[in-house]
Amino acid sequence: MPELNFTVLGAAPDAYTAAPTLNLALRIHQRGRPVPIQSVALQCQIRIETTRRHYAPAEQARLSDLFGEPSRWSQTLRSLLWTHATVVVPGFSGDCTEVNLPIPCSFDFNLAATKYFHGLEQGVVPLVLLYSGSVFYRDDDGALAMDLISWSEEARYALPVQVWKDLMDLYYPNQSWLCVNRQVFDALYEYKRRHGHPGFDEALLGLLADLKRAAS
Structure with a gap:
């Protein structure tokens, strides 16, 4: 054995x-x-x-x-x-x-x-x-x-x-992988479209800037 x-x-x-x-x-x-x-x-x-x-x-x-x-x-x-x-x-x-x-x-x-x-x-x-x-x-x-x-x-x-x-x-060169549910994705996509952001990176940065201004 x-x-x-x-x-x-x-x-x-x-x-x-x-x-x-x-x-x-x-x-x-x-x-x-x-x-x-x-x-x-x-x-x-x-x-x-x-x-x-x-x-x-x-x-x-x-x-x-x-x-x-x-x-x-x-x-x-x-x-x-x-x-x-x-x-x-x-x-x-x-x-x-x-x-x-x-x-x-x-x-x-x-x-x-x-x-x-x-x-x-x-x-x-x-x-x-x-x-x-x-x-x-x-x-x-x-x-x-x-x-x-x-x-x-x-x-x-x-x-x-x-x-x-x-x-x-x-x-994933210079990238990170983020998984969200479809409801969150749809809301982010609508925010991106409404504000004319060319990509999701810009949309997320814009959303964070909006939150920072609202908190100040």
Whole structure:
């Protein structure tokens, strides 16, 4: 029965997908005597260990939308679920192999993980990867067998904040993604049309200026 462990070697944006995707380079290693692996259906839950890094004052201010005022962070700062990912690992016969684990990423600010990544200026994001799935292999008699990967299999990785920023700059250069319901969009579109703004950026700036004048 194969015993696998996992190490994250690095991370890089994937420039050739339809949506933002981050590739994590994984090394999969067989402990003990290696057996011929036919394939691995690998599943991974990725969590952000928010308490395992320091936050600059500017980062604390931006993250107050998630965790409240910094004075309360001893109670509110908790691990965040980022996403789930899957990959089928091709067969290998040695004691290790390497594969890219594609991580789907979102720039939707309704998601806690997006708010967290956007709130950071520099440094790293402490991640913990929890693995599960199925391993298909040949036993000592050459017969095809299957075993499950235990949820106790995990790995940690310090993802550079700049890698996430580079990914979003690649897919959304000088842009941010904002999702609103249709009623809000229709009202904004009507405001844009009525005031003759050429684009939605100008309409939003005009609306903010109107609110500032009304408040003064």
